[in-house]
Amino acid sequence: MDKNLKGIELMQAGSWEEAAKAFNDAIEENPDDPVAYINFGNLLAATGDEERALKFFGKALRLDENAASAYYSIGTIHYNNQDFEKAKEAFEAAMKKGLDNSDNFFMLGMSLVQLGNNRLALAYLQRSTELDPEDPDARFHYGLCLAEEGLIDHAILQFETCIQIDPDHADACYNLGVAFAFKEQPEKALEMLDEALKINPGHTMAEEVKNILTASMGNSNTEDYIG
Structure with a gap:
């Protein structure tokens, strides 16, 4: 099985250490693949190590500036830390890089709500409900x-x-x-x-x-x- 897929399954099962090993193996096998860095970053963020997670997302973007899911994950960390301006910018970047899913539109809309711009948020929240009714x-x-x-x-x-x-x-x-x-x-x-x-x-x-x-x-x- 692909190491990234194995790591995701282990994450979903709550086997954090084994998931970390799977993602680390994926990075060692293909150090130029941004996906493994994003997955490892998501694991670190889920376990509360947000500072290291941001470094992994940054590495993924240096390998591929169009890695939209890295921007989404960065936005999520900023949103959880109530830095809504940075969160908005990251979710906007993910959208511009082609991340067309309900979660990104929802989080972009919520960031705008937190920033007091309900009128602009409406379009993104509406799009979120259209993509996931x-x-x-x-x-x-x-x-x-x-x-x-x-x-x-x-x-x-x-x-x-x-x-x-x-x-x-x-x-x-x-x-x-x-x-x-x-x-x-x-x-x-x-x-x-x-x-x-x-x-x-x-x-x-x-x-x-x-x-x-x-x-x-x-x-x-x-x-x-x-x-």
Whole structure:
């Protein structure tokens, strides 16, 4: 079996040391192959050694400046460290180098959200849902971004689709409830807030909005709770 494939299987099984040996063997057999360096970097990142991981990704890019997945992995490290500007740049580079998958579009969109640019993020989050229609998190965050931009009807569709995919997504139920409250449909709003609390009894924001609605149906302040 190819050493890279073997290493990936071992990683998925949680056999970190054996996976590291497989990737190291792959590098020794073909030191000019960027794939092995990317795989080893992903292993290091997964085990918390992000500094060394970045060095391996850098080596991969020196061997092949078009190694798009290396940019994606670099972006993920920066995103996890809350350096969203660097994350955005890395995900953009991955896209420009041809990485056309839902994960990269999703992470680019989320980086833009964190940077406060929801309007630009919408296109990338939408593309993520198009490439992977069954990803509930992509649906949820796309819906959230739509809601924050005031596109409530479109947001409702995304929250509903998210719940169809993952019926136990408490935050999608909560935000759908808030969206219905904003649309002055209190019965539907309460139904979804109750569902959120059924899934997660400790969902304090759902409890707060439910109390507001119960006390005064259609209270306009409920729009402040989207998120």
